[in-house]
Structures are given as C-alpha cells and as structure tokens.
Amino acid sequence: MDPQMMVELGALTLVGAAALIAGVAExxxxxxxxxxxxxxxxxxxxxxxxxxxxxxxxxxxxxxxYPFYAAIGxxxxxxxxxxxxxSGLIGVFFALVAGxxxxxxxxxVYATTSYMGRVASQSRFGQPIYLDVLRTHTPVLxxxxxxxxxxxxxxxxVLIAQHFSPFPFVVLAFIWGIALGGVGSxxxxxxxxxxxxxxxRPYGSGVNAAHSGSVVRKAESGLRNSIDCAWFxxxxxxxxxxxxxxxxVYLHFWKEVVVTSWWSALAGVIIVAIFVIxxxxxxxxxxxxxxxxxxxVEE
Amino acid sequence: MFSLLYWxxxxxxxxLIGAGVHFIPVGGAPAAMSQATGVGTGTTMxxxxxxxxxLIGAGSAYASSGGNFGYTIVMGGVSAALMISILAFIxxxxxxxxxxxxxxxxxxxxxxxxxxxxxxxxxxGTEGHGTPxxxxxxxxxxxxxxxxxxxxxxxxxxxxxxxxxxxxxxxxGYPAPYYVSLAAAFAIGIFFLNCVMASYNIGGTIEGFHDPxxxxxxxxxxxxxxxxxxxGLFALLIVVMLPGGI
Numbered sequence: 001m002d003p004q005m006m007v008e009l010g011a012l013t014l015v016g017a018a019a020l021i022a023g024v025a026e027x028x029x030x031x032x033x034x035x036x037x038x039x040x041x042x043x044x045x046x047x048x049x050x051x052x053x054x055x056x057x058x059x060x061x062x063x064x065x066y067p068f069y070a071a072i073g074x075x076x077x078x079x080x081x082x083x084x085x086x087s088g089l090i091g092v093f094f095a096l097v098a099g100x101x102x103x104x105x106x107x108x109v110y111a112t113t114s115y116m117g118r119v120a121s122q123s124r125f126g127q128p129i130y131l132d133v134l135r136t137h138t139p140v141l142x143x144x145x146x147x148x149x150x151x152x153x154x155x156x157x158v159l160i161a162q163h164f165s166p167f168p169f170v171v172l173a174f175i176w177g178i179a180l181g182g183v184g185s186x187x188x189x190x191x192x193x194x195x196x197x198x199x200x201r202p203y204g205s206g207v208n209a210a211h212s213g214s215v216v217r218k219a220e221s222g223l224r225n226s227i228d229c230a231w232f233x234x235x236x237x238x239x240x241x242x243x244x245x246x247x248x249v250y251l252h253f254w255k256e257v258v259v260t261s262w263w264s265a266l267a268g269v270i271i272v273a274i275f276v277i278x279x280x281x282x283x284x285x286x287x288x289x290x291x292x293x294x295x296x297v298e299e
Numbered sequence: 300m301f302s303l304l305y306w307x308x309x310x311x312x313x314x315l316i317g318a319g320v321h322f323i324p325v326g327g328a329p330a331a332m333s334q335a336t337g338v339g340t341g342t343t344m345x346x347x348x349x350x351x352x353x354l355i356g357a358g359s360a361y362a363s364s365g366g367n368f369g370y371t372i373v374m375g376g377v378s379a380a381l382m383i384s385i386l387a388f389i390x391x392x393x394x395x396x397x398x399x400x401x402x403x404x405x406x407x408x409x410x411x412x413x414x415x416x417x418x419x420x421x422x423x424g425t426e427g428h429g430t431p432x433x434x435x436x437x438x439x440x441x442x443x444x445x446x447x448x449x450x451x452x453x454x455x456x457x458x459x460x461x462x463x464x465x466x467x468x469x470x471x472g473y474p475a476p477y478y479v480s481l482a483a484a485f486a487i488g489i490f491f492l493n494c495v496m497a498s499y500n501i502g503g504t505i506e507g508f509h510d511p512x513x514x515x516x517x518x519x520x521x522x523x524x525x526x527x528x529x530x531g532l533f534a535l536l537i538v539v540m541l542p543g544g545i
Binding site: 036040041061062163164165166167172174175178179182183185187189190191192194195197198204205206207208209210211212236241244247251255260264269271272275278279280282284285287292293294296 | 327328329330331332333334338339340341344345347348349351352354355356358359361362363364370373374377378380381382384385386387388389390391392393394395396397398399400401402413415418419420421422423424425428429430431432435436439473474475479480483484487
C-alpha cells in the first residue's frame with residue numbers, strides 16, 4: 001500500500017473517532033437540555049396541565065446552534081494560535097481546548113437565558129422555574145457541549161492539517177457543525193421523543209397526536225428530570241447518533257482517499273446503492289417482524 | 300473575473316437547490332415522536348446539512364482537479380447524496396430498533412417503488428413513521444440536486460474570484476488561497492437563501508416526490524430564480540472594483 005495513503009487512512013480513522021464522540025456527546029447534550037424536536041412536547045406539557053421538572057431549552061434547532069458554536073470555537077482557537085504562535089501539537093491542542101471552552105461558556109449563557117425565558121413565559125400555566133434544575137443541568141449540558149465542540153474542532157483541524165479539504169478552518173468547522181446537528185436531531189431525538197418521553201404508552205407505535213404534551217413526569221424513583229433522560233438515551237440514541245455522524249464524516253473522505261478522480265464519484269454511488277439496498281431490507285424486516293396496526297378491509 | 304456565464308451558473312445552481320429541497324423527506328419535529336414520515340429535522344436544516352456536506356466534496360474536487368467543471372459538480376452531488384443516505388438509514392435503524400415502528404408513508408396507499416402496502420402500517424393518530432423506500436430514493440435525488448446546485452454556485456464563484464491576483468495569495472502556513480474562503484462563504488449564503496425560500500413553500504413537512512405538496516415546485520423555482528439572480532449578482536459584483544475584476 002502507498003505510504004501516503006496509509007498516513008491518510010490513519011488520520012481519517014482519528015477523524016472518524018472524533019466524529020463518533022462528537023455525535024454521542026451532541027445527542028446527550030440535546031437530551032439533557034431537551035433541545036430540538038422533542039422540545040415541542042416539553043414546551044407543550046404545562047399548557048396541557050402537566051407540570052414537569054424537565055430542562056426546557058430551545059436556543060434554536062440543533063443544526064443551527066452547532067455550526068455557530070463550532071464557528072465561535074474555531075475563531076477562538078485561531079485567535080489563540082495567532083497570539084501564542086505555537087503551531088506545534090501541544091499549541092494546537094490547547095488552542096482547540098480554549099476554543100471549545102469559550103464555546104461552552106457561551107452555550108451556558110444561552111442555555112440559562114433560554115430556560116429562564118421559556119419557563120417564565122409559561123407562568124400563566126403554573127409552571128415553576130426550578131433553580132435546582134437550572135443549577136444541576138446547566139453544567140452537565142455545557143460539559144457535553146464542550147466534548148462535542150472539541151471533537152468537531154479536532155476533526156476539522158486534522159482534515160485541514162492533512163490537506164483533506166481546502167476550506168478554511170472556521171468554514172469547515174461550521175459545515176461539520178451543521179451536519180452534526182442534522183444527524184443529532186434526526187437520529188437521537190427519536191429515542192428521546194418517541195420512547196423516553198412516552199414510556200407509559202405501549203411500545204411499538206408512533207405517539208398519537210392526541211397525546212401530545214403528556215410527557216412522563218415520574219422517574220424510577222422520585223420525579224423525572226432531564227439527566228435521567230440522558231442516562232436512558234446513552235444506551236441507544238447517543239451511540240447510534242455517533243455512529244451516524246462518524247459514518248458520514250469517515251465515508252465522505254474514505255471515498256476520496258482510497259480511490260481518486262472519477263473513481264471516487266463511482267465509489268460514492270456504490271456506497272449510496274448499498275445503503276438503499278440495506279434500507280429496503282430493513283423496511284421489509286420491520287413489516288414482517290411487527291405486522292400491521294389495522295386489519296385489511298375489503299373494498 | 301466577472302462573467303455573465305458565471306451568473307447563469309449561480310442562478311441555475313440556486314434553482315437546483317430549491318428544487319432539491321422539495322425532494323428531501325422532512326418530518327420536522329413530529330418525526331421525532333414518530334408522528335410523521337421523513338427525517339426528523341427542519342426542511343432548511345436537513346437540506347443544508349446534506350447540501351453543504353456536498354459543498355465540502357465539491358471544494359476538495361475543485362482543488363484537486365484544478366477546476367474541472369464536471370468533476371466538481373458530480374462530486375458535490377454524490378457527496379450530498381451519500382450524506383443523506385447514511386443519515387436516513389441510521390434514523391431508520393433508530394425507528395425500527397429504538398421505537399419499534401415499521402417504516403410507512405401516510406400519503407400513498409402503495410409505495411410507488413416497492414409496491415408495498417402503506418396504510419395498514421401507519422399507527423393510530425400519526426402520519427406515518429420513518430423513511431420508507433420511496434422517500435429514501437426521493438431524498439437521495441433531492442440531495443444530489445441540492446449538492447449539484449451548491450457545487451455549481453461554488454464553481455462559478457471560485458472561478459470568478461480566482462481571476463483576481465490578490466485573491467490567489469495565501470495566508471501564513473495555510474495552503475488554500477483566499478478565494479476558496481470567499482467562494483465557500485458566499486456559496487453557503489446562496490445555499491441558505493434558496494433553502495429558506497423552498498422551506499416556506501413546503502410549509503412544514505413533505506414526504507418526497509409522491510407528496511401532494513410537491514406540486515408547489517414551480518412557485519419555488521420562480522422564487523429561487525429571483526433570489527439567486529440578486530444574491531449571485533452581489534456575490535459576483537464585489538470583485539469588479541478590484542484590479543483584474545473586469
């Protein structure tokens with residue numbers, strides 16, 4: 001094997017691992033904060049008469065907030081690098097840590113104002129602002145956000161250092177932030193929204209629209225909070241999100257490293273075809289395994 | 300260097316982005332509760348997530364091929380299609396194994412591609428769940444179109460800015476010249492313009508080309524034409540005052 005390709009594949013493995021960790025941390029962060037899609041249920045619950053102790057933060061959709069965190073982190077990291085002038089491994093590492101740290105501070109500010117603002121607007125429904133929820137959850141989601149953002153910055157930096165992409169650091173981190181938010185919002189949220197928030201409903205069906213807002217409020221012991229949700233989603237939703245984002249980043253560059261020129265386009269088409277076939281099998285399996293919800297009526 | 304042909308590429312790219320968004324199966328927030336068919340995130344964001352991943356592919360292809368037009372736009376489309384196929388498949392794994400629901404569409408009785416029955420598999424009080432084959436294929440077509448559109452916009456801007464001598468300079472140890480950054484930033488802007496226009500036209504959720512909302516596509520094309528023409532003109536005109544701009 002070409003030595004250059006081996007170095008590139010090694011770097012790509014690091015990138016894929018960073019993407020996997022980013023995906024897991026991103027999904028768990030959105031579970032603690034109940035950001036993105038399932039937040040509609042948390043927001044709706046007090047209006048339906050179900051007061052709860054879940055964290056309610058919807059700064060924006062995940063695919064909008066993560067690129068901005070990544071861009072802030074990348075700009076900070078570049079500023080730190082330009083001040084220290086140390087572009088060695090340690091210098092870059094601490095610059096990325098500094099970028100992710102500043103990002104998590106901004107994340108904490110947004111999360112606090114978002115929680116206070118959203119819950120305060122529901123005072124007419126009797127929903128209290130729980131200061132202990134704010135105090136215990138905010139550092140947890142900031143920490144998860146730190147891990148996710150550091151991983152995005154790391155993978156963007158490795159991609160640039162290995163000349164995988166000509167795009168500048170900030171733009172590349174921004175775009176991978178959008179992709180990370182997209183995967184986190186599309187994959188991980190289903191585990192939280194369909195399963196965890198409606199655990200008292202029978203398993204194996206979508207949530208009936210008539211039940212919207214009646215989220216589960218009691219935990220295995222005491223009242224449920226959002227950290228319990230992250231514990232539950234870390235068993236399947238988080239890892240699957242990580243796998244999804246890891247695959248997106250890894251296969252995107254794998255097709256350009258292993259083969260070059262027009263062959264990489266062909267490799268991309270073949271991978272897409274494989275996913276189409278796998279999806280068709282999955283659909284058929286789900287139908288045979290779970291069966292129908294209604295009886296067929298002769299027309 | 301400013302050229303009318305580049306402007307045409309940007310307008311065509313914008314129309315392709317706007318059209319591509321209509322193909323992508325978007326379930327929005329209800330999809331996270333398995334209440335709607337499609338991938339569970341917003342229209343603009345899903346299209347941007349896949350299309351801009353395509354832009355990364357197009358950027359690498361443009362740089363490695365020395366500005367080969369065909370290779371750049373094909374790699375943009377293929378990279379975007381790859382992203383959405385992984386995303387929709389992994390989301391389907393979550394629906395099947397995490398939520399225990401079969402993949403079904405509520406807009407058609409039979410899947411036009413597999414001919415499988417749909418309505419019996421839709422649970423009570425929902426509008427379908429997951430991304431069934433027809434929506435999956437539609438999403439791949441949509442992401443390909445959006446990726447090709449984004450790559451066309453990037454190609455036009457990069458080719459236009461590369462003609463300016465000052466933009467060919469590099470900064471510090473950074474290998475890529477200035478024009479790459481500028482073209483990428485403007486391409487992201489024009490991408491979002493067209494995604495948001497299409498998203499208003501769709502208004503929430505869409506399952507793909509078999510959805511009745513898909514018939515609204517002509518309006519979106521007209522809107523994309525106007526916003527891309529204006530946005531593209533601004534993006535191209537920033538260079539005319541510079542040495543070598545015209």
